[in-house]
Structures are given as C-alpha cells and as structure tokens.
Amino acid sequence: MPRLSEYLLPTERDPPADAEAISHKLMVRAGLIRQVGSGLWSWLPAGWRTHQRIVQIVREEMDAIGGQELLLPVLQPAEVWRRTGRYGIEELFKLKDRRGADMVLAMTHEEVITTHAAQAIRSYRDLPMILYHFQVKERDEPRPRAGVLRTREFVMKDSYSFDLDREGLEASYERHIAAYDRMFDRCGLEWYRVHADVGMMGGHGADEYMAPCAAGENEVALAPGYAANVEVATADPQPVALPPQLTAPEAVETPGMTTIEAVATHLALPPGALLKAFPVIKQEGGELVMVVVRGDHRVNEIKLRNALRSDFRPAHPQEIEERIGPPGYIGPVGTEIPILLDAGAAANGAGGSYVTGANRSGAHLRGVEPGRDFGFELVDVRAVVAGDTHAGATIRIEPAIEVGNLFKLGTRYSEPLGATYLDQGGNAKLIWMGSYGFGPARTAAAAVEQFADAKGISWPRAISPFDVHLVTLGKPGSAELALSERLYDELQALGLAVLYDDRESGPGEKFADAELLGCPARVTVGRRTLEAGELEVQVRRGLEARTVPLEGAADAVAELWRTLA
C-alpha cells in the first residue's frame, strides 16, 4: 500500500476548463484519470485501483453463475464482420494490415466468440455454457463526452451465453439478471433495471441497468413497480376533457392556423382535444402511412420504428401535398392511406370527439370519432411524459447512465457464423445466444456522480481506491509520526487498503486532498491525538467526525470501516 510521498496522485485545485460533468471534473482533479485525446483516457494508479475493484466484483459474480473467463483479441479480421453484416457500422474502426488485408478493432465480441463456439461446441452435451472476458472495446463515437462516461476506447466485461433453445436462453438470461443485480448492489450504486429497445437487429428482448445521475444521457420512466427506458416505455396518458360528440364531423374555418397551438386557442380547446397527423414513409417498401397521436403528445421515433417494423422518414411536404392534403391541415378523415392511431388517443375517446385537419386549406373538422369516421390500426408510439400513469402509479422521468445491458440474441449470430450443435437425434440445431455487457468505467463515474459533494468524491466502500486514508500531521522525529507509522502497519495487517499521507505538507492541504479523493474513512494522527488519547476518524459520506480510543485503535478503525456504506 502506498505512501503518498511516493505515489502518483496528481491532484488539482481547478477542474479542466472544458469539463461539465461532475465525474469528469472530480476524477481529473482527484488524480484518477487524464485525457489523451477526444474520448481517450489514461487511468492513473488510484483510478485504476477503483476500476480493478469493480472488475473483481464482476468477476466473482460471473464465476458464481458458472462463467468461464477467457480473452479474445481486439484486432480482428474483417471477414467475420462481413459475414454477420456488421462491417458497415460507422462506429466500427477499420484498418488494413501490412499486406493490405482488411482488419477491424472490435466494438464488441459476438463475431469472434461465436466463431469459437461454432468450432468448439459440437454436441448438446456441451451446452449450456457462459464465457466472458474483460477487454478493451473500440468505438468511433460521433461525440465522446463527459470524461469517462462516453469514450472511444473502454474496458467492458462482456459475457456470452450458449444454449440449446429459447428456454435455455431464458434461463441463462435470468442467471445474468441475478448476477447483475448483485454486482451493482455490491458496487454500492443506485440503479434501476429497465426494459430496453431490442433494436432492429436485436432479437428477443433486452434490459438495461441504469444508474440515475445528472450527467446521464438516457432517460428512464419510473413508477412503483415499473421501470423502462423512455425509448420503449408505455403508460396511460393524463386524461383530457374532450368536446361533446356530434352526429357527423363538421368543418370549422381556421385560416392561417397550421399549428395545434393556434387551432386549440382559436376553438378554446385544450391541445389534447386535437389529433395530430404525422405522415411518414416506410423505408421497407416506401409506403406512406399516417401516424395519429393526441395533440399534446409527441411521437417516440424508436417506438414508431418498432411498430412499423421498419425505419422511416417524415414525408416531404410535396409528398403530403400530392397524396393527402395541404401541410398543416391534414387529418385522417377521408384519406386512402393506412392510419396508425396511438393508444393514447384511442383510450381517451369515449364520450367525446376530436378536432382534426380537414385535408383542405384553412379548415379543420370537429366532432371526429376514431372508428366511426376513420379506420385505423391501434399502435403505441407516443413518448411517455412525467405525470402519466402505469397501473395507476404516477410516472416520473429521470436522467441516467447506462452501466450494463442484457440482450437475448437468439440465433442472430449463430446463424451467419454456423454455430450449431447436434441434438440427441443427431440433427444440427442453431445455438441460442445471449450477450451481456458491464462497464466498469461508467460504473465508477456513475458512483462519483451519485455521491459527490462540495468537497469531492465519496466512494462506496467496495470500490474506493483505498479503504482508509491515513493522514499524519507529525514532523520527522515526533511521537505522532511514530504512531502514524505503527498504525499504517497495523491497519494493513488487518487487511485494509491504506493510503498513507506522509508528505511534509500542511494539514489543510492533506485534508483537502483526502476529501477530494473520497476514501470512505480518513484517520488523522496529530498532536491532539496523543493529548486526548483518541484517534479521529472522519467518515467521508456526510463528513461525520468520530473518535476511537488509541488503545486498540487499528481494530476499532477496521470495525468502523465495516459499517460504512
């Protein structure tokens, strides 16, 4: 365990000028990380200790569910990526070797692990199996940001499960969920497991582990008993008062009013009493479709993409003009094109009616009732907002950083790479796969974000670079210094990781550095210590000062440490 006088811990008083995120500022100031280039970071010794403590927790939990650790290369032939259709990904770093062969730097390791599985797994007797490694991932991110939260190179624990069939995959997936719950609990993080978008190529299901924090780039919708990424979240909308029903739709003149806002104001109705039409062109087949949501709702593009089972783009004004009506006045009544009606509008319809565009310039229709006045396919494509409800409970939306993810891959990779086994009947069957990521760097940064205060970092006990930060105020030759040296040895003998600040600087500087670095307990040895016969221990979380008797002090400190968060 290091003496600070000999240790590389370059603390700074000022944060980097261009830093925004708390974790970015504090991890640089505390001497944990240093930037090399955009999205490229070095981990200095203390920072790497935290990283490796997280890695060890993850390793223990992976081993506990039967995972086998191995190591796959980062530099890979392009060939396998071509076979799975992922060579075209823009974030994939591509290069050539000296012979001109196409190579890639892996952004994840499905291709290579599946290649091995295809070769090595032959029989149903070989399954199930979980393989994992800790390896660098390379991603040519369009926009790295916030220190170590979004980088172009980072270590990830990725594991891969191999099973006989769908049921087997479900079981492996459940074991990972249990393991991940334990990992994040042990790391001392606040976290949510949320349902996530499976993506276009994704397969059969996905969950994400989200650590709530201000610097988070994702949003999660939360209610008691419910947690989902807003990308897929579903909820009941807040009700809106609708105008009464009419026997048939009736035109109202609305010259120059092309926005929901303008029409609602003009008719003295809430925006939610209007229906908003959003015409899109499906990429597959180029079909024009009209998506209809309540006027106060927004379309969630990911949910819409999933509902369409296709990428899409908004229709151009010219396409709208030619095939539906004047932009700003379009609506679902009387059109020929397919209508997708959002459930948020359909649910609210009973006993009232809506206002829609009339497909004629300067006019809207009132008294419109879905079903009676236009046919539709019911979909759920609206963006959930705070205040909606799920099973009666009110939804709130929080920013969060993704620290782990679980994917049911199914046969997405085993099929193109020919990963099969022989079943009991001697038939070749595709292996069912899952993949599971865990980001130690993001976990560390999220912990910094969640627990930092005005003085600096406050690490959860399990992932602090050191357990105890021992500060001596004794001068060379003093009794205090002799006591400090003895405590240093005794604390280590009890198995604690101790950072010993034996530098010849003033107390203020030492205290400030200790609070910046954020080890869970700070032990101070000064003149007071000997005079009072007590040792001062500051608990970092809350900056609470405690004392323990000098007699048996090391044991008492260890005891106290065990009670900390």
Added chain:
RNA sequence: CGGGGCGUGGCGCAGCCUGGUAGCGCGCCUGCUUUGGGAGCAGGAGGUCCCCGGUUCGAAUCCGGGCGCCCCGACCA
C-alpha cells in the same frame, strides 16, 4: 452531420481589438520560519504562444489554410 466556443509554462487565465522585451494566480525547485483546514518570507527554474503558409523591418497579435479539444443537438447494433 448541423450549431456554438476554445487552443498562450503542469492547472486556471490575461495579453490579441490598436503588431515592437511573453505576463498573472496556483503548482514546482532551494533556504529559513510555520504545522489541526490549501501558511509566510527570500531566491529560482520552466513556454516551438496548436501547426503550415502569407503580409510586414518586425506576428501570440493581422490574413489564408489545416489540425486538435469542448459544449448543445442528431446519432449511439
């Protein structure tokens, strides 16, 4: 990819408009004093002013091009 901003000792910044000795705070080194909240005094080291080109007697400063970095948005298998 769209928008905005920034590049000057290790960190944070001034100087640039109006061209003429490269400066400040912190940090660092030496000595003395100090020692429970970033201490004082004295002395000292350290900079291709992002790069290339141009204008000029002279460029950190003006002009052109390039590179790098940050923030907002889009994207994020």
